[in-house]
Amino acid sequence: MTQHRRPAGPSKRRSGRTRALLSLAAVGVLATGMSVKGTFAFWTDSATAATGSFSAGTLDITVNGQLAGQANNGGSTTVASLTLGSMVPGESIAATFPVANNGSVPLTYNLTGTGSGGLAVTNGMQYSVTFGGTATNTGSAATGNRAGSCGAVATDTNTTLLTSTASTFATARALAAGASDTVCVVARLSSQAPNALQGLSGTASLVFDSKQVGA
Amino acid sequence: MRRLRELLLWAGAALGLLAIAAGLAVTFLGFGFLIFRSGSMSPEIPTGGIALSRSVDAADIEPGDVVSVTAANGERVTHRVVSTTLRGDEASLVLQGDANTTPDAEVYVVRSVERVVASAPFGGYVVAHLLTPPGLVALVCLSLVLYLSGPARDEDDDERDDDRHHHHDHTGEGAGARGRGDDLAAPHEPGGRHRGARRASVVALVAATLLGSTSATLASFTDAGTAATSTFQATSIATPAAPSVAQTSALNQAATVTWSATPVGPNGLTASSYDVLRYTAATGGTAAVLCAGNTSRTCVDSASPGLLETYYYAVRARYGTSWVAEGARQSYQPSLVAPVFSNNQPSSGTVVANDLRAALNCTGSAPACGTVSPIGATVTYSFTRVAKRGAECWTGALWATVCTGPVSTNATVTGTTWSLPGIEDNAWPSGDNDRGTYTLKVTATNTFGSSSQTITVTIL
Incomplete structure (x- = not known):
């Protein structure tokens, strides 16, 4: 700044204006000099930094019609149909529930599951998840052959054991705003269930971890 | 009106200086600005916030820092560091927005990041609006208006302005010192408006500076919904009743x-x-x-x-x-009973020796055998004949005219099977001298009693 003022000394009347002009010039030089590289960046950025790009939207995933609203972010809801009592090894049940994008922006979600309880051990409760299937349940408790299917009858090999370590069922499934997925879950007690699992119980948590897509 | 202009001029001047300082900081010290386009770092930094950031090396990143990185999709993401793992001069960062329930899916590998030094709400809206072409034009217009409105007033103030400069000249100070004097005197002098106007025009620099160094940052939202299953209950086998x-x-x-x-x-x-x-x-x-x-x-x-x-x-x-x-x-505990014979052979009767031997079916061609129950009985035998040579005794291997030893000798018992020692050819011979009456008596004995069976065979 000092440099810019120096020439203004002799002519007092013009000094303010000259220095102002010089400053303006300096400003201009500085500005353009600094943003020469950023010029394209600027125009490119201006598109993204424009008013409209502020995300006033909401991200909200609902599970089984529950957990709507930001207040329920990270919440949990119990799917009542996913239950089975008096299970013997090899029995399974299938049920469906919707997962929906209740927000205003598209999202992608990952689905991971963890098991808990006495059946969340090797050869304990195992699960499969398919999307868009129809749940069919056959058999009876009296004959010990209850079997659920989401298209294919559950077996030890097409279901995944869930323990306290998370297992991934799906990654990056996209849901547009307002769209929903039908999640079909088969829960099965392994036919290899060890003797120690008699009389034990277990549950599973299926976590739909959603993330905003793009801006 | 004048006060308002004063205010604008000084505000502009202050902003101008700030802008220059910021410009230098950006250019030489690695500072930058971040505009927050979404609210995943709220409430600390809400949507539309602006933050001053400074570039730091990977080694200097610590958990808890708010840092800005470029995600794989090219979007800039500014989140809080959950953990950092340094390898060489690269750090692997796990980030999570304050408003998010889970960390970002992506692990960012960086050599350096923009660390947020300070932040202010709403600043991002202001800057983002100013950075649009219309905003810039408006800014330049404002500056020009302030600048052009300055000289009109200057006419009145020139005398005093000149006087002041003369005064300073008399003191023999150099141009540089006089310049400094201007700055010091400015707040008290109406002539300061020259510089006020000039500085106000510097406002344009704010935009230009921020423009060159501002990054819009995306703080993407996440939401985790959990579907908990109801209970799965394994049944159990009842305890079997005692049989x-x-x-x-x-x-x-x-x-x-x-x-x-x-x-x-x-x-x-x-x-x-x-x-x-x-x-x-x-x-x-x-x-x-x-x-x-x-x-x-x-x-x-x-x-x-x-x-x-x-x-x-x-x-x-x-x-x-x-x-x-x-x-x-x-x-x-079984009801223990005295032993009983069954299936003994040969049968009593009159028979030709050859036929008798042919009918025998004893293990090891034993002369006689049978079953005795229950297991564990002791079986003794007495085997005699009366033929041409008179009474003879079976020794266990042959017929002898003189019977030596006890009359009863133990038979061989294996499990529930007893058998007579010797072989059938010797015990049931077919010579002329061997025709006669053969008498075999077997007796089975255990703790609870004994039973006997006698087989009488006449060999023709």
């Missing part, structure tokens, strides 16, 4: 074990198969497994307890490959 154990027959001390079906769960399901376990003690001990995988719920033991011995039987119900349930033990 019924009965002696197989009066002559067979072995046990026949029977039992009722064992329920599995409350819905009428029963065990799919059973094992029978035989112990030699009421509790503990190691079991012998009988009739493994039985489904008829009846099992005959092949062994039976010896004298003064008790067996204990339990049922083990099975379901599937692995589920088992063992029931209570049932003790068993």
Whole structure:
């Protein structure tokens, strides 16, 4: 700044204006000099930094019609149909529930599951998840052959054991705003269930971890 | 009006200086600005916030820092550091927005990041609006208006302005010193408006500076919804009842074990198969497994307890490959009886020696054999004949005219089978001298008594 003022000394009347002009010039030089590289960046950025790009939207995933609203972010809801009592090894049940994008922006979600309880051990409760299937349940408790299917009858090999370590069922499934997925879950007690699992119980948590897509 | 202009001029001047400082900081010290386009770092930095950031090396990143990185999709993301793992001069960062429930899916590998030094809400809206072409034009117009409105007032103030400069000149200070004097005097001098206007025009620099160094940052939202299953309950095999154990027959001390079906769960399901376990003690001990995988719920033991011995039987119900349930033990002691012969050969009667031998079917071509129950009996025999040479005795190998030793000799007993020593060709010869009457008497004895059977054969 000092440099810019120096020439203004002799002519007092013009000094303010000259220095102002010089400053303006300096400003201009500085500005353009600094943003020469950023010029394209600027125009490119201006598109993204424009008013409209502020995300006033909401991200909200609902599970089984529950957990709507930001207040329920990270919440949990119990799917009542996913239950089975008096299970013997090899029995399974299938049920469906919707997962929906209740927000205003598209999202992608990952689905991971963890098991808990006495059946969340090797050869304990195992699960499969398919999307868009129809749940069919056959058999009876009296004959010990209850079997659920989401298209294919559950077996030890097409279901995944869930323990306290998370297992991934799906990654990056996209849901547009307002769209929903039908999640079909088969829960099965392994036919290899060890003797120690008699009389034990277990549950599973299926976590739909959603993330905003793009801006 | 004048006050307002003063205010604007000074505000502009201050902003201008700030802008220059910021410009220098950006250019030489690695500072930058971040505009927050979404609210995942709220409430600390809401949507539309602006933050001052400074570039730091990977090694200087610490958990808890708010840093800005470029995600794989090219978007700039500004989140809080959850963990950092340094390898060489690269750090692997796990970031999570304050408003997010889970960390970002992506692990960012960086050599340096923009660390947020300070932040202010709403600043991002202002800057973002100013950075649009219309915003810039408006800014330049504002600056020009302030600048052009300045000289009109200047006419009145020139005298004083000149005087001041003369005064300073008289003191013999240099141009540089005078310049400094201007700055110091400015707040008190109306002539400061020259510089005010000039500085106000510097406002344009704010935009230009921020423009060159501002990054819009995306703080993407996440939301985790959890579907919890209801309870899955494994059922269990009921404890099997103690089985019924009965002696197989009066002559067979072995046990026949029977039992009722064992329920599995409350819905009428029963065990799919059973094992029978035989112990030699009421509790503990190691079991012998009988009739493994039985489904008829009846099992005959092949062994039976010896004298003064008790067996204990339990049922083990099975379901599937692995589920088992063992029931209570049932003790068993057979009703012990005196031994009884059966199936003895040869039969009494009159027969040609060749036919007799042909009919015999004893192991090892024994002269006589049979079955004696229960197991454990001692069998003795007396085998004599009266032929041409008179009375003779079987020695166990041949016929002798002089009977030596005890009249009764032990037969060979294996399990429940007894047999006479010797071979049938010698005991039942077919010579002329051998025709006569043969008498075999076998006696089986155990603790509870004895029984005998006599076989009389006339050889023609």
